[in-house]
Amino acid sequence: MATLNVLILVCLGYVVLLFGVAFAADRMAAAGRGAWLRSPLIYTLSLSIYCTAWTFYGAVGNAARSGLEFVTIYLGPTLVMLSWWWGLRKLVRVGRTQRVTSIADLISSRYGKSNTLAICVTILAVLGGTPYIALQLQSITLSFSIFAEADPSGLYREGSSVFWVAAGLAVFAILFGTRNLDANERHHGVVTAIALESVVKLFALLAVGVFVVWGVAGGIGPMMDRIDASEIGQWNVDAGRWTTFIFLSAAAFICLPRMFQVMVVENADEGHLRTAAWAFPLYLLLMSLFVVPIAVVGLDLMPEGSNPDLFVLTVPLSQGNDWLAMLSFIGGFSSATSMVIVTAMALSTMVSNHLVMPIWLSTQEGAGSVSGDVRSVVLVARRVSIAVIMALGYYYYRLSGGGAALASIGLVAFAGISQILPALVGGLFWRGATRTGALVGLTVGFVLWIYTLLLPGMGGAIMPDSVLQNGLFGWAWLRPQALFGIEGMDPMVHSVMWSLALNTAAFCAASLLSFPSPLERLQGAQFVNVFDHSVSPAGWTGSVAQSEDLMIMTQRILGSGPAQEFFQTEAEAQGGRSSLPEPTPGFLERLERELSGSVGAATAHAMIGQIVGGSSVSVEDLLAVADESAELLEYSSQLEVKSAELSRTARQLREANTKLTQISEQKDSFLSQVSHELRTPMTSIRAFSEIMRDTDGLSADEQTRYAAIIHDEALRLTRLLDDLLDLSVLESGRVNLNMGGDTLSSILDRAVSSALAGSHPKLKVRRTRQSERIPLHTDLDRLGQVFINLISNAQKYCDADEPVLTISAHDVGGQVVIDFADNGSGIPADAQSLVFEKFARVGGDKAGGAGLGLAICREIMQRLGGEISYLPGQGGAAFRVRLPMAHRQAAQ
Amino acid sequence: MTAGEERKPQGVRPSLFLERQSYRRRRLMDAARLLPILGAALVAIPLLWPSPNTSDEGMPLSSAILYIFTCWALLIVISLIFGFAARRMTASDDSEAESDRWPH
Numbered sequence: 001m002a003t004l005n006v007l008i009l010v011c012l013g014y015v016v017l018l019f020g021v022a023f024a025a026d027r028m029a030a031a032g033r034g035a036w037l038r039s040p041l042i043y044t045l046s047l048s049i050y051c052t053a054w055t056f057y058g059a060v061g062n063a064a065r066s067g068l069e070f071v072t073i074y075l076g077p078t079l080v081m082l083s084w085w086w087g088l089r090k091l092v093r094v095g096r097t098q099r100v101t102s103i104a105d106l107i108s109s110r111y112g113k114s115n116t117l118a119i120c121v122t123i124l125a126v127l128g129g130t131p132y133i134a135l136q137l138q139s140i141t142l143s144f145s146i147f148a149e150a151d152p153s154g155l156y157r158e159g160s161s162v163f164w165v166a167a168g169l170a171v172f173a174i175l176f177g178t179r180n181l182d183a184n185e186r187h188h189g190v191v192t193a194i195a196l197e198s199v200v201k202l203f204a205l206l207a208v209g210v211f212v213v214w215g216v217a218g219g220i221g222p223m224m225d226r227i228d229a230s231e232i233g234q235w236n237v238d239a240g241r242w243t244t245f246i247f248l249s250a251a252a253f254i255c256l257p258r259m260f261q262v263m264v265v266e267n268a269d270e271g272h273l274r275t276a277a278w279a280f281p282l283y284l285l286l287m288s289l290f291v292v293p294i295a296v297v298g299l300d301l302m303p304e305g306s307n308p309d310l311f312v313l314t315v316p317l318s319q320g321n322d323w324l325a326m327l328s329f330i331g332g333f334s335s336a337t338s339m340v341i342v343t344a345m346a347l348s349t350m351v352s353n354h355l356v357m358p359i360w361l362s363t364q365e366g367a368g369s370v371s372g373d374v375r376s377v378v379l380v381a382r383r384v385s386i387a388v389i390m391a392l393g394y395y396y397y398r399l400s401g402g403g404a405a406l407a408s409i410g411l412v413a414f415a416g417i418s419q420i421l422p423a424l425v426g427g428l429f430w431r432g433a434t435r436t437g438a439l440v441g442l443t444v445g446f447v448l449w450i451y452t453l454l455l456p457g458m459g460g461a462i463m464p465d466s467v468l469q470n471g472l473f474g475w476a477w478l479r480p481q482a483l484f485g486i487e488g489m490d491p492m493v494h495s496v497m498w499s500l501a502l503n504t505a506a507f508c509a510a511s512l513l514s515f516p517s518p519l520e521r522l523q524g525a526q527f528v529n530v531f532d533h534s535v536s537p538a539g540w541t542g543s544v545a546q547s548e549d550l551m552i553m554t555q556r557i558l559g560s561g562p563a564q565e566f567f568q569t570e571a572e573a574q575g576g577r578s579s580l581p582e583p584t585p586g587f588l589e590r591l592e593r594e595l596s597g598s599v600g601a602a603t604a605h606a607m608i609g610q611i612v613g614g615s616s617v618s619v620e621d622l623l624a625v626a627d628e629s630a631e632l633l634e635y636s637s638q639l640e641v642k643s644a645e646l647s648r649t650a651r652q653l654r655e656a657n658t659k660l661t662q663i664s665e666q667k668d669s670f671l672s673q674v675s676h677e678l679r680t681p682m683t684s685i686r687a688f689s690e691i692m693r694d695t696d697g698l699s700a701d702e703q704t705r706y707a708a709i710i711h712d713e714a715l716r717l718t719r720l721l722d723d724l725l726d727l728s729v730l731e732s733g734r735v736n737l738n739m740g741g742d743t744l745s746s747i748l749d750r751a752v753s754s755a756l757a758g759s760h761p762k763l764k765v766r767r768t769r770q771s772e773r774i775p776l777h778t779d780l781d782r783l784g785q786v787f788i789n790l791i792s793n794a795q796k797y798c799d800a801d802e803p804v805l806t807i808s809a810h811d812v813g814g815q816v817v818i819d820f821a822d823n824g825s826g827i828p829a830d831a832q833s834l835v836f837e838k839f840a841r842v843g844g845d846k847a848g849g850a851g852l853g854l855a856i857c858r859e860i861m862q863r864l865g866g867e868i869s870y871l872p873g874q875g876g877a878a879f880r881v882r883l884p885m886a887h888r889q890a891a892q
Numbered sequence: 893m894t895a896g897e898e899r900k901p902q903g904v905r906p907s908l909f910l911e912r913q914s915y916r917r918r919r920l921m922d923a924a925r926l927l928p929i930l931g932a933a934l935v936a937i938p939l940l941w942p943s944p945n946t947s948d949e950g951m952p953l954s955s956a957i958l959y960i961f962t963c964w965a966l967l968i969v970i971s972l973i974f975g976f977a978a979r980r981m982t983a984s985d986d987s988e989a990e991s992d993r994w995p996h
Contacts, residue, residue, distance in 0.1 A: 067956075068938075075964075078931065079928050079931050081971075082931050082967060083928035225954075227953050227957070228952045228953060233953050234951060234953060235950055235951035235952070235955075235956045239939045243939070246935060274979060275975060277971050278968050278969075278971035281967065281971065285965065
């Protein structure tokens, strides 16, 4: 019979072996020789820390109590592994690209690097991990007690042994788990040791199973008969518990901090999942293969009332197979230690990164970048937190009295940690999931879990029976195991159902109602579309002066060697001559990833932010990520541009249309005026020619008179047509100017004499000759035509008794200005604007003009580079002709 | 609109059918997605078994063990086959060796 001392010696020897393996593996990895350390096999075996002492001992106990129900705990992870292609692969990819250190880090990183969320998840993980650690303590203590009962020396005392086991595990975890700082670095030593432990526990359980089936029962056939004949020989699993536990174990498999540690953080190659997808289910199958036979044989062989949780140990012992029992004990010990080491590593990383570091950083405000050694702070924080976590586990064990069945403690922990599931899955697959949603969902699930499961499980010391029976404050609908008055459910199913359902509902509702921050949206896009994006979103901007501060800070976190190497590599990559790289956004981003491997995403973000300062999100980033809104914006601005263009075109079209209409009206009125002007002389020509044709006996005198009228009218027609022709030539701009030089005085002389030839009564023209000695270079005939027109107009329309026309010439501002003013009554104000229009005649038809004269004058003056205008306020009608002086200059 | 698209050069249009290998790969992905559903269906079948509380003739535990472990082994074998097929696909096509190039 093995004594307790031998047992302790074996344990210590086993621990030393593990240390040796871990040390050797670390050495090999450092020397670059251990390619097999990164093999899929090691990865798969390390996943088997899922099977803790709970599995090792508790599964048999569970099977002895409720038959095949224990298998749910393995079927859940099997289903998760089978769906690795669209589930775990994404999780692992995200974890690797974001350099995530723990599940709290992942959740925090996804929801905008929120530390509040990280703290929540950390607290949840610690509280969920505590019962689990208590469970390991219990299993080791129980297995010790089995050997102690058989030990005649009787030195064993349960209370102190639990304490020493806890202390021993704490030291073990500290030595193993906090050897290197970078939590994101592969812990080859630890992982290899865990893989070894996995092999040991599988081998131990298989050995006991084989012994039971072939050694005790006598083969498979008799074993099956024995199973059917036993008290658990019929399928008797509650449907609700079956479904709930499969779901719960699947959820916990993803959310458990230690599973996350080995599955995501320690993952060396995504391709390992491919192997683990079938190898890990196979491992689980083998682990559970002999559970029912061991339970059935234990129920047969062991006396009434013995603890079924320990059948794995007690059955070989009762058969006198001490070495098998010892192997089995080592298997159980392996399960407990590997779980505790990894859990402690994972939890201490979370506690130090999300609780201790932020507090430490805030106390070092401002000076945080230059003083103190962050490395030692982090390491001390991790070690202390391992001790605290172990103490919590010990405390929980004492509180719960150590009497509860192993399996139910494990399930309590599962239910607690599964509260992360909605935030995790939502964060990976739903871009709309927000920080608020995750916080609210976690809080709701967490509170419900504590109220409906954790506290009732801890016994009367924490939650009085009155609350359990009558509900909080005596409200029946708040009874912890019958919320909202739904009674008769299994407490476990009840708690899981309510906590996860309300958690998910709160998560979705709060996500839908809240609005995420820019960083959250960036990270959300990164996580959900991790297979599309390979770049990190946060664009830091910094100045060169900050490189040194960054260097100092990085040295304190990574250590001076790795930090200098990192900065050197970056500087070389940037091609600069200095040893310090420019703080480009890309460099800062990589530095943040590097740092987050040690202290977590939120802390690394905060530390870089402290040095670099300023926002890490540029407008371009926002637009690039919020692509749907960017596209919408672009589309709408395009629409606006097009719409503005359209309205501009429409306005131009309207203007063009108005102009065309005006021109068309002008043409119509011009045509009607022309026809009217032509008809009047034509009518008189026709009338007189008919008289001369049809009337006999016209006197020669009459004939002469009529013929003269016809002749006059024909002349008038010709003049009109000439004017029209002239005007059309001028208006179309086809006129050829016949330039020549002369003085103004002689042009006026000719104009006056030709205009006044044979007129009655004679118009008196007043001129000041000395001011008219201005030489001009222009089309003399055309200018003369304008003058003649103006003079003959005065002669025709001046209604004074003694008509006088005053012609005066000035030199005004480089222009020759010639005024023609008569002493008549002038042009009425309302007609002044019309005189230059075609067919505009002031004062009726009496002068017989076609009304084209002034229109022609205006056109001519425009061609000559001058202008003609009516000059109001001169007593009579006055016109002003302006000519540019340049013509005089040219003439000189 | 369609007329304009038809006038595009042939090379620009994505071909309607994938190459044989890509086709096989996609169907492999489909299988990978279906596998957990098959697994869930298989482990849900015990819910239909008679419980001793409701009927006299219960399901013998040996049969239950046989069923569950057979299904389990079956799922593992399918997953194993898929794992190897995926590896071969990855190895045989270097241009798309990166698994993130695969449709997901």
